[in-house]
Amino acid sequence: MPRPVPGQFVMVESAGGGLPFWRRAFSVAGFGAGEESCWLDLMIREVGPGTAFWRGVPEGTGTRVLGPLGNGFPLEEPPRSVALVAGGIGLPPLLYAARELAGAGTRCDLFVGAATAEELIDPEGCARVAADTGGVLVPCTDDGTAGEAGLVTGAVERRLRDGAAWSELWACGPNPMLRAVAELGRAYGLPALLAMEERMACGLGVCLGCVVPTPDGGHLRVCTEGPVLRGDAVDWEAL
Amino acid sequence: MSGVDLTTAVGALELSNPVLAASGTFGYGLDLVDLCPPESLGGVVTKGLSPRPRAGAPMPRIAETASGMLNAIGLENIGVEAFCREKLPELRARGAVVIVNVFGESPGDYLRVIERCEAEEGIHGYELNVSCPNVSSGGMEFGHDPILLQALTRSCREATARPLWVKLSPNAPDLAGTARAAVDGGADALALINTIRGMAIDPWARRPMLARTFGGLSGPAILPVALRMVFEVHRALPEVPLVGLGGIETGLDVVRFLLAGASAVQVGTATFRRPRAMLEILGELDDYCDRTGTERVRDLVGALEV
Known part of the structure; x- marks a missing residue:
């Protein structure tokens, strides 16, 4: 995954791909990349079934993540x-x-x-x-x-x-x-x-x-x- | 891929494979080009085009439901002129099969879209949208009244020699009657089904989830309804080519529609969840044929044993 610009988001599938039906958009909170892998930091507040899903998921569960998507803040020309x-x-x-x-x-x-x-x-x-x-x-x-x-x-x-x-x-x-x-x-x-x-x-x-x-x-x-x-x-x- | 012959035909229109992108779920064919190139599909059905651009419906426009979703986008589109100038050249250069989904509020609107497209190379057919549940006038009215539908289809038929499909409404009171009316008006093929009218309610706000109150239900929730309708129309009009759609998520779903009588299928909502869904589905279809010794996908069409 390319390095996300702050403000960009990822679409995260509920593990198993069944319900909740849609993927959920989460803004990227942090990112790091190693030689062959990368990690994403996401903050999820439980507001409904899509977010509640992640509370009960065991550590190590795999899912599909699409991103980074959209346009972030203009970090290439940062303000003073x-x-x-x-x-x-x-x-x-x-x-x-x-x-x-x-x-x-x-x-x-x-x-x-x-x-x-x-x-x-x-x-x-x-x-x-x-x-x-x-x-x-x-x-x-x-x-x-x-x-x-x-x-x-x-x-x-x-x-x-x-x-x-x-x-x-x-x-x-x-x-x-x-x-x-x-x-x-x-x-x-x-x-x-x-x-x-x-x-x-x-x-x-x-x-x-x-x-x-x-x-x-x-x-x-x-x-x-x-x-x-x-x-x-x-x-x-x-x- | 193996040696399976994935080609099919919808009437006279030959397709490299039976999986097309459904209208309204794949933009104008180029929006997801890095994830799913349009030329790798059997074809692309464009977002419904009207003579002039439309801003569409107010928000909220979509709602998640059990195994599906509701939408009331209101046929937002860039208009036929912008499509022909800005989108079609690249689709043509890529060699994509392009079916223009035509929408209007009056028969004259449909004709204006077709007449503009007739001036362009690289459009392989038209799909008349007479079944959108999300606009206040036009659209679904034509799809619900066999007399209006036959007249509309006939006037479009007279405007083009290209393949002409009519996308049927599952909300019509008389499915076989509207199917026959479209064929009598000169349609080469029928696409079915469009979304099913529904609604969702937020119990906490005590309000509808959509600004337009009602929306069109899509996704796997509607697959059994779509399959039944394809099967019924195929049984009533066995000589009429059908394009099946409604909730397709896997290659096996494609097989189901082909067996029920569809010559090709469209995939829509699955693309929202998985932008490469159609390519994955093609791989699964190929695998199914391989495992069952099916040499040609077209041998599956209408091959249901009942």
Whole structure:
């Protein structure tokens, strides 16, 4: 497998290929390659039968993985500094991006939002990854049990208002959060790059199931034109 | 591969093998070219083409179901002009067998698509989509009314000498009646079945899973229904070439459709799960013939023992 760009995804078959019927799209959280093999780091949160499947699977079970697919974040021309905004299980591509950017001279400030303190994913690890880029971790929880209370986009906005000078905003999370990041990007004149998620049957651009509406009345396929899309490429009102 | 003869024919159209990509599951034939080259298949049925581009249905458009899925894409397509200019030249250069799936909201729309395609080399036939369950007008209306269907088929017949297939709806009240109407209108072959109308509900949100509420069910869940319909139409109209589809996942599924009376098959939803599914299926079909001493795939057509 070629080295995935952060933001790219893989389609993973349930072992046995029966049910769940579709493969599932998972964003790549990490990658390493040896002489003849490679490994993929995926983070899976149990939300339904497709993800629950992996809880009970014995270690060493084989499956089929297709990827890397789609377009990731533009790491070949990294920004000077970037706010990485993660909502819930939107963390993996941003954590991977921050790891890949360590040493590239890009400061990554990592904003991570979760419902409660228990749902924050590995805050110590996230803080280390951000620190390796010269950035900081800003955890936020809806109930205030850890970090700043309230929405993660609120934490970003407060810093922008106070003059934070990131050159770009990168985000992954639920659509309302992505929309808020797109609006912050527009308000502060910053490119907002958003890793989107939609129901996918194929992940390859042929089922046309994962489209999002564009301002000109057309569509973009999240799997093929995305999953990383510019905030102004999406018609958020129509989504 | 062994010495098995995989060739088949749908009427006068000779195919290198009986596995075609079903409309709406393989883009315009070039989308998965690195994983499944179109020229390695018996043929490619394009995404349904209308005279002008269509944006399709709102989201969500797809839902997973037991052994299958629902879709309500609403015939999003780039339009016949863009297909002929941007896609057809490479398909032609690769030597792919191209069947254009034709869709319209009126008989005039169907004719406009065919007339534009008639100006091009490298199109081997047409498949009239009269059975899409996901559009508000046209499509399925023609497929449900034998009188309308016969008239539509006849006017398309007069517009082309190329092979003309009609893709039948499993949702039609009278399957044999619509099949006969298409043949009487001049169809060379019938493709069956299109998806079966269904719906899915999210119990937590208490809402339909699809924006359009209803969608077309595909995947292995519908294979027994498709097989029965192919068998019934073959029994009613034994001289009419059939192209079978519905839930095919393996080479043995292909054999099942051939035995029931299909001369060729289309594979659709399996490609979503496994983009190389059609190539794997061809290998399995070859293996089946090898193991059973079947020298020619076409000997399987209609060979069901009942």
